[in-house]
Amino acid sequence: MKLSLSLQQDFQALELVLKRAYIKKVVETSLRHIDTQSDCEIGIACVDNDESHKLNLEYRGKDKPTNVLSFPSDLPDEMAQILETFPIGDLVICIPVVLREATEQHKAPLTHFTHMLVHGTLHLMGYDHETSEEDAEEMESLEIEILKKLGFENPYLEQD
Template structure:
């Protein structure tokens, strides 16, 4: 599996430990969902202006959001032919993650990990348009985060980068 991380913003500091965390939780989602090892995901950290432009352009919603997913494959997966298969891009607003971590009472790392897992699940076809879909997606999110030591309750298990 290949996880590419890019930081296109300067408002929130990003260190190697945060990069390692998002790579680890992305790989955990892909493994848990049985995705072929040849899969590639791109994670992009941006600011609120950048994500608002994307939200306006691609969704017609002129306001910032916390995470957007851009799947490159929809429906049945294409055969990889032995090479890597790009699943898509997950774009995360780090200022939104920072604000939401305070609002929800857990670490910044846990919030970024949550947004990463949420975005990757969208790439894999999960959605939350109905109550049933939302419950299914939330259960998968929390299972991966718990496996990564980033429980919903926080506390000692909410270690930033272990």
């Protein structure tokens, strides 16, 4: 599997210096863990509160910024089969929300960002935590396993 990554950093923060190679490694690890075989491409935008708020209101009807929004590709299976590289979709990550949540959860900013990147990638691949408790448990379990491969602790454990 080969990953093509488009990265747009409209918002940057000193507390969270993001490297393209690191983001690519996290997404590739996530995709390989769920046994993605085909070459694929993903778009990731790091945005501010205003952009996240606007998109969250428009697409989810929620009147606030959110940590990560996932926009899976809507390509029909027939089209996906003829493309050399399958577009899995786009992620929009709100850096100020991620930083605020990291502080509230007593986590390092990169730790929480990495979790949101894994979480969003799983959403792009069809995993969901809002439809049932069973689906939520499956998704959380995958996140824990992937983050462990990347050297991070279980993000769902209570922090002191």
